[in-house]
Amino acid sequence: MQVAVIGAGVGGLVTALRLAKAGHTVTVFEKNAQVGGKLSLWEPDVPGVGAFRFDTGPHVLTMPWAIRELFEDLGERMEDYLHLVRIDPICRYHFADGTVFDAPADPDDAARAVAARFPEYPGDVQGFRDFLTHARRVHDLTVEPFLRQDFSRAIRGVPTPKQWGQLSGFLGLAPWKTIHQTVARYVRHPKLRQIFDLYAFYNGSSPHKASGIFSIIAWVQWGDGTFYLRGGLRTYADALVRLATKFGVTLRTQAAVTGVCIEGATGRGRVTGVEIAGEGCLPFDAVVCNADPLTAYETLIPETHRPPAFTDAGLATLEPSTSAFLLLLGVSGENPLHLRHYNSFLPTDGDAEYTALFERGVPGEDPVIGITCQSVTEPGCAPPGHANLFVMTSPPPLRSPSDWTPEATAAYRDRLLTLLETRCGLPGLRGRIVCEQVWTPRTFEERYGAFRGSLYGLSSNGWRSAFLRPPNTAKGVRGLYFVGGGTHPGGGLPLVTLGGKIVAETILEQK
Ligand SMILES: Cc1cc2nc3c(=O)[nH]c(=O)nc-3n(C[C@H](O)[C@H](O)[C@H](O)COP(=O)(O)OP(=O)(O)OC[C@H]3O[C@@H](n4cnc5c(N)ncnc54)[C@H](O)[C@@H]3O)c2cc1C
CATH class of the missing domain: 3.50.50.60 (FAD/NAD(P)-binding domain)
Incomplete structure (x- = not known):
């Protein structure tokens, strides 16, 4: 054929x-x-400074078994092609009040870190463990029926007894509850809730609308592990x-x-x-x-x-998922000490951004900012004495031809740099930039043909x-x-x- x-x-x-x-x-x-x-790359060579290497898309690999299975089915060994490096902590969460939470890769260490960082709600330690157990159950009940078959062909006519079992297992997870409602059942600390609400946001959707099934990400992160690929995800x-x-x-x-x-x-x-x-x-x-x-x-x-x-x-x-605004920055100075490989900077009021994005269709004034510093894990990604910062926010998809004009892009970049210099603890950042690339939702539309620039196709708002x-x-x-x-x-x-x-x-x- x-x-x-x-x-x-x-x-x-x-x-x-x-x-x-x-x-x-x-x-x-x-x-x-x-x-x-x-899964692309930017490799600027800055005269007098040296070469940087930026992954311009994914920075973390989860569910490595899915990749290993591909290599095995092809009769190949994954290790002959890819070098997996476990990321630990999985993420450093930076809160607007200056506090920081490192999420250790080991689930027991993570529970201990919850106890140490969020002592105001002692019940949250068991709540965190129970949330992980729930996430594992979601994983076990959904991988086979959802990730291994084509929906449109799976159920034809009367479901088989196995399919009835899978369906009732799925409905038992109460998928109509939102991720925010699901998280709230397990943990009470507003900061912990803010962290787990991000599971919908990672998929370009609202925690107040997307299904609690997204809690599977907790098990994917802690159960299967979170990895970087030596040499870059590329x-x-x-x-x-x-x-x-x-x-x-x-x-x-x-x-x-x-x-x-x-x-x-x-x-x-x-x-x-x-x-x-x-x-x-x-x-x-x-x-x-x-x-x-x-x-x-x-x-x-x-x-x-x-x-x-x-x-x-x-x-x-249709309602597409959110898009991305990227600032790829090669900067002078050692890796800023307060950055780990993957960092999430959370605003004071997370809900304000969700309302802006999903109710009003405009970028949040004070957005969640993700910063990946690849050179923390792999110093060779930046010349000695330099670091590479991949900065990402999640604006809405394109709605009109006048979105992201050069003027609007310059204004947004400037606002984001100010937030990086203030809320994200990178003072004087502007003066340290030696190379830079800016991507807007329009870049994703033009470069990859992404519908309205959205990163994840249709939004997952609604169970x-x-x-x-x-x-x-x-x-x-x-x-x-x-x-x-x-x-x-x-x-x-x-x-x-x-x-x-x-x-x-x-x-x-x-x-
Ligand atoms: C900024 C960013 C961060 C991300 N972070 C992560 C992460 O940390 N971990 C993770 O697992 N995933 C992450 N993702 C998601 C991941 O990158 C994507 O889900 C995945 O790479 C998409 O693969 P795809 O098969 O859909 O193809 P795509 O990558 O969408 O590629 C489609 C291809 O089709 C081509 N094409 C389109 N139209 C035509 C045409 N008419 N003719 C010929 N070719 C055409 C495009 O040029 C493109 O090369 C991230 C994505 C982005 C953008």
Whole structure:
């Protein structure tokens, strides 16, 4: 079978590798010069200073078993390609009053740290342990039914007894309770609640609307561990490229797909290939779309072959997840001592930002600021006497062509630098910058085709949101599949890696 993959993000590369391993002929079309999608890199060489290396996307790897499983299924050893480094503490949380909480990687140490840092609520130590137990239960009840199968194909007709069991287990988790309500059942300290509310925010959604199922992240962080990859997270994309060469996958870069070729009537279409500018429609038996599915529906798939939710009218009503504003800063001076690898700076009033983002659709005045300092873990990422700071906030997705004009971007950058110099304890930062790159939601839209610049596709605001994403197997068009952060099972490196397995298995079953 001849398979075309649109987009060389992790999901696209993983699907391509699995299909090539099974003996199919796979061509990946990537619009950019570099493959890997959001798993990208910036390597400025500053005259008189030296070379910096920044991961511009992911900085932490969770659920390493999902990546290991890929290598094993391909008959390879993960250790021959990737060097995992456990991050400990998982994160340093900085509160607006100047207090700091390091979250140790070991769950018992973390419970002791909770006791030491939050003595006002002694019950929170047991509450934290119970929350982890709950998170483990969520993990155990959801991995098999949710992360290992294509929803749209899993339940057809009458569910099997096993599926009834999975469904009742899932409903027993009360998924309609929000993450904020779920956290509040276990811990009382407002600062601890603020930390765990971030689990929805990590997925671009509101803790007051997203399901308590996101508490799974606690188990993912503490149970499976949180890792950095020596050489940067980008080394995962490099490993996939090496494997693609080994397994005979054809990678075509600077080859934007301009349309999916479909024949047949509405509701009973069949893919015939992909269209490339200047080359017409190239024939393929199956097409796997790793481009953002919402953008693909908007720009690559004719209206006549879209489900109602993804017609132009349907797309206009959808709520995308948040986007990102990035400041990549190479700075002089040793690593600021108060920064660990991963840091989260929390504002006094967390709810004010959630209200701004999810009720009013504007960036928060005093946002949560994430700072990753890769050079804490790997000093070689910055020249001696320098550090690299990856600073991220989460503004809303694009709503109008006038969002993020150069003037608005400059004003936001300036405001963020002021917050870094004051609330984040980096005085004089402006004077220490030796290289800088700014990314706005528009960068994500233009560079990766992210729908309205959103990082995680549809928002997870609402407990049924996972069921509303475009499914892995397209409705009404045979031979068309979706893989990646915008479809099932969701965003993040482990999930898109598992998504590649789901889609490859589906294609192999259906061929
Ligand atoms: C700032 C940031 C921080 C993150 N942090 C983490 C983290 O710490 N841990 C974690 O696990 N995850 C993190 N993520 C999420 C993770 O990066 C993504 O979920 C994952 O990389 C998405 O993979 P994907 O398969 O959806 O493909 P994408 O990375 O979205 O790639 C899709 C590819 O398709 C290409 N494409 C689009 N349209 C076309 C077309 N018409 N023709 C040809 N090619 C096309 C694009 O150019 C792109 O290369 C982060 C993401 C960002 C942006």
